[in-house]
Amino acid sequence: MSTLAPIGIFDSGYGGLTVFRSIADKLPDYNYIYLGDNARSPYGDHSFETIYKYTLECVEWLFNQGCPLVILACNTASAKALRTIQQKDLPAKHPGKRVLGVIRPTAEVINNFTESKEVGVMGTRGTINSKSYLLEINKFFPDLKVYQQSCPMWVPLIENNEHLQPGADFFINEYCNELLKQSDEIDCILLACTHYPLLMPKLKAFLPDHINILTQGEIVANSLADYLQRHPEIETTLGKGGQKVFYTSGDTTVFDGHASIFFGEELKSSRM
Structure with missing residues (x-):
């Protein structure tokens, strides 16, 4: 696999496939390996130490498949x-490799989507409790007011394919209301979990029309394209051919059955 020099895309489960879809659409010529750590998902309620351990193990697995660059397509x-x-790990063990995330690219552009300068962030407990978006957005735009809301029921609803059913309405409406109670000036809401774009039909129904609902796929894809332009030392190591390979740490049949909902096409995975 090293001769293919693929870009690695990692997520704790399925949600990163929404980001992968946007990346593959934006940069179709590159080779990719997607890894979903479904056997140990969801990550949202795990400790810092556990998430770090799991993520590093998966990143190093992708490095061993020949990936010089890995995208953490997972907010947690x-x-x-x-x-x-x-x-810590790249300088000590993998000095020629790179790992990028989804938080900084989003924080860099969120100011473009708000007029009131008040934005909401909806994510898993892990993402919200980390305050990573508060810190990153404040670095770029200290004048923005950021309000957060954890949505612990949304990922289970999506992964059980119940997210568009009437039974999901209570939890979708509840979390939206809890966020909007914090300020009536919020005019942009960032979906800080890569699962959440699948809720878009419901969110548009429950949220006021003037609120921009921001997903991350296109933002991350544009950021990656820019990164590769600015870093030819990485770009020139990448193979091209448009290959997409999918791996899961869980059951491949279960993964394949759910993954098409997120990726937008049928796929076949292998066990890592």
């Missing part, structure tokens, strides 16, 4: 593991 992993991997 980006919030709780990315910085340590970048600052």
Whole structure:
């Protein structure tokens, strides 16, 4: 696999496939390996130490498949593991490799989507409790007011394919209301979990029309394209051919059955 030099895409489960879809659409010529750690998902309620351990194991597995660059297409992993991997593990063990996340690219552009300068962030408990978005957005736009809301029921609803059923309405409406109670000036809501784009039909029904609902796929894809332009030392190591290979740490039949909902096409995975 090393001769293919694929880009690695990692997520704790299925949600990263929504980001992968946008990346593959934006940069179709590159080779990719997707890894979903479904056997140990969801990551949202795990400790920092556990998420760091799991994420590093999966990143190093992708390195061993020949990936010089890995994208953490998972907000929880980006919030709780990315910085340590970048600052500690890469210099010590993998100095020629790179690992990028999804939080910084989003924080860099969120100001473009708000007029009131008040934005909401909806994510898993792990992402929200890490305060990573508060810190990153404040670095770029200290004048923005950021309000957060954890949505612990949304990922289970999506992964059980219940998210568009009437039974999901209570939890979708509840979390939206809890966020909007914090300020009536919020005009942009970031979906800080890669599962949440699948809720878009419901969210548009429950949220006021003037609120921009921001998903991460296109933002991350544009950021990656820019990164590769600015870093030819990485870009030139990448193979091209448009190959997409999928792996899961869980059951491949279960993964394949759910993954098409997120990726938008049928796929066949292998066990890592």
